[in-house]
Amino acid sequence: MPSEFDIIARHFVRPTPQAVLGPGDDCALLAPSPGMELSITTDMLVEGTHFLPGTDAWQLGWKTLAVSLSDLAAMGATPRWVLLAGSLPTADEAWIAAFADGLFACAGRYAVDLVGGDTTRGPLNLCLTALGEVPAGTALRRAGAQAGDEIWVSGRPGRAALGLAHLEGRLRLPETLSGECVAALQKPFPRVELGVRLREMKLASAAIDVSDGLLADLAHIAERSRLRAEVFEPQLPPLPAGVDSGFARHCQLAGGDDYELVFSAPPGKHEEIAGLASALELPLTHIGRIVHGEPEVRLLDETGGVRVLASRGFDHFA
Ligand code: ADP
Ligand code: MG
Numbered sequence: 001m002p003s004e005f006d007i008i009a010r011h012f013v014r015p016t017p018q019a020v021l022g023p024g025d026d027c028a029l030l031a032p033s034p035g036m037e038l039s040i041t042t043d044m045l046v047e048g049t050h051f052l053p054g055t056d057a058w059q060l061g062w063k064t065l066a067v068s069l070s071d072l073a074a075m076g077a078t079p080r081w082v083l084l085a086g087s088l089p090t091a092d093e094a095w096i097a098a099f100a101d102g103l104f105a106c107a108g109r110y111a112v113d114l115v116g117g118d119t120t121r122g123p124l125n126l127c128l129t130a131l132g133e134v135p136a137g138t139a140l141r142r143a144g145a146q147a148g149d150e151i152w153v154s155g156r157p158g159r160a161a162l163g164l165a166h167l168e169g170r171l172r173l174p175e176t177l178s179g180e181c182v183a184a185l186q187k188p189f190p191r192v193e194l195g196v197r198l199r200e201m202k203l204a205s206a207a208i209d210v211s212d213g214l215l216a217d218l219a220h221i222a223e224r225s226r227l228r229a230e231v232f233e234p235q236l237p238p239l240p241a242g243v244d245s246g247f248a249r250h251c252q253l254a255g256g257d258d259y260e261l262v263f264s265a266p267p268g269k270h271e272e273i274a275g276l277a278s279a280l281e282l283p284l285t286h287i288g289r290i291v292h293g294e295p296e297v298r299l300l301d302e303t304g305g306v307r308v309l310a311s312r313g314f315d316h317f318a
Pocket of ligand 2 (some may be wrong): 117118119
């Protein structure tokens with residue numbers, strides 16, 4: 001059996017050009033750039049709660065990192081360093097190697113260094129801490145929305161929830177769609193470039209990433225900004241063909257795990273945001289507006305009537 005230290009050295013220690021000191025000592029040493037604030041976030045992924053037992057190790061490695069980078073993206077921060085605390089049931093080297101490859105593939109894509117962590121035995125549970133940098137005072141926050149702002153969402157939210165329903169056998173997706181939806185679930189691409197550009201170009205007044213569901217996460221912007229968010233159903237991104245539209249709509253509005261960004265922006269920025277969508281080759285859809293009123297989200301149909309939904313998103317304790 002490999003020791004804890006063999007596992008760390010073999011699988012988790014790779015060059016860390018962005019750190020003063022990487023894994024191997026009691027702490028990593030990092031030198032934040034002058035004038036920058038650190039943005040720090042941590043996320044736990046528990047087998048059976050956040051991912052299905054038996055999930056492919058490479059994809060789990062990718063996703064463990066991707067979900068935390070999504071939080072940095074939502075603040076407009078540039079990811080720099082990450083720490084990984086993992087508890088593993090066995091020292092299955094093939095599994096660990098595949099997990100590490102997935103994690104480092106994501107780390108390479110987003111240019112972050114794994115600078116430390118902790119490795120223990122126990123039920124499969126992965127905790128990732130990510131650190132990013134953002135020029136002081138410029139981070140995108142949930143609380144910045146203004147009455148009159150437009151609401152935008154990136155990508156095609158709902159795909160990940162459709163992929164999960166397909167994997168769990170609750171739904172049969174046509175083959176043309178299943179690959180894309182399962183990939184959205186297992187290998188999400190955090191919208192780091194979008195977050196950074198929204199901040200640099202001073203386009204967004206508030207932002208959040210969609211981890212629990214579009215309406216549930218948008219509600220956090222409404223609450224923190226003390227304003228109402230109205231979403232116009234006819235303006236939502238197109239639903240995929242070949243799947244029940246009611247269920248697809250439910251996934252789009254309340255499905256978790258998409259890691260898209262939802263943000264508010266003044267109407268005067270509309271053209272610049274449309275241009276950014278072309279530059280990033282990422283759909284950005286204007287789906288609603290921020291108005292005065294109770295801090296909540298309202299979904300409006302084509303006649304302007306309020307639509308009531310059974311569920312708005314995922315809550316671990318609901
Ligand atoms: P300590 O007992 O001082 O906390 P550990 O024995 O837990 O140190 O870890 C030894 C070194 O290996 C530390 O620098 C730690 O950051 C690093 N490390 C442990 N697990 C991981 C991991 N999964 N990925 C990257 N680095 C790790
Ligand atoms: Mg330790």
